[in-house]
Every structure is written in structure tokens, then in C-alpha cells.
Amino acid sequence: MEKNLNVSILLDFYGAMLTEKQREAVEYYYNDDLSLSEIADNQGISRQGVRDAIKRAEALLFEMEECLGFARRFRILQEGLEQIEKNAREIEEYNSRLSYSKEIHDRAAAIAGLAARLND
Template sequence: MELDDFFEISILLNYYKKLLSKKQKIYMSEYYEKDYSLTEIANEYKISRQAVYENIKRGADSLKKYEKELSFYKRDVKMKNELKKLRKNFTLEKIDEILNNFII
């Protein structure tokens, strides 16, 4: 797994963890947040390394699907960028413009 993909899944896990199955939450949390290896997780839960991998893979696919559908992370990044721009050029018109961009 490449670092960019690992980083992306770690972020998406913060947004959508509650939507995952119980096992996916546990295994992904230990893998991405606690930096456990697949072998360590497998040994802890007395399952195969392959079972851990498959749960994590399905969970990662689900997180990407949720982000594609809901775009919470993308929206947060956009909002942060707009607020940075506002900090540089603060006007009431600029606030209205930013708010209008986020009205659904």
C-alpha cells in the first residue's frame, strides 16, 4: 500500500468509521490508527492474516465509496481553503460568497 493511499484511508476512517461493520472498525482502527501489523491483529483475534486483510480491504473500499457519495472530507478541505482565503482578504462580500458556495 502506498503512503498516499494509507494517508487517505486514515483520514476517511475518521469521517466514516461508524458506517463500517464491527470487525472492520476494530481491524482498521488497529491497523491505521494504532499501527498494528496484519499478523499482530490476526494473532490477537485468533483469525488468519488473510481474513484481517480482506476485512481491511473491504472496509477501505467502503470508505472510498462513502466519500464518493457523501464528500464530507472534500467539503471540509474546500471549506478550510476558503477560510484561508478569507483570512487574507476579509470583507462581508467575501463571507457571503463563501457561504453561498456551501449552501446545498
């Protein structure tokens, strides 16, 4: 079984929608890097049962992302905030090199600070 690391991200967004057994199996497999056999021992089920639970959970996670798009929107928001922060730093740099304005400096610093707080 090949690991799709996007599943770990989707688990953060939609994990509560899975059954407890599915969520545990996916967490063990993707986050703790346990083998199917190790998970089967932990959960007291067969290796095939673990594989089936993970496959069903993956399908549900991808279906929820397809319908809701929370992970995609979060990624876009995070990238946008990083770009805003970068642009604000560049404005401050241009301001200090060209003709310094305290007002431009203060506003660029405020924008960079807000973007950094929203990105945390």
C-alpha cells in the same frame, strides 16, 4: 499492502458505517500502525482475514466518499476558511500601513476571528 493515508481521514467521517471488526482492523492498521499479524493476534483471526477486512472496509470508505463527498467538502471548507483568515490579516496589515481606519481594523479582526473559530 501499501497504506493510503486518506483512509484514516475517511475513517473519521464514515467509520461508524463499518462493522465493528472492520473499523477496529482499519484503526489498528492506519491509526496505530500495527502489522497485519499483530492485528490478527488482537482480533483472533488469520492474517488473511485481517487483510480482507481492511480491503472491504477501504472499498466501502471510498465508495461512501464518492457518493457523499463529506471529506472533500470538509477539506475545501477548511482551505477556504484559512484563505479568509489570511486575507483578513492582510487587510489589517494594509490598513495599518496605509491610512488607518478603526472600522476596517475591527471588521477585519472580526472576520479573522470568525474564520479561526469555524476552522477549529
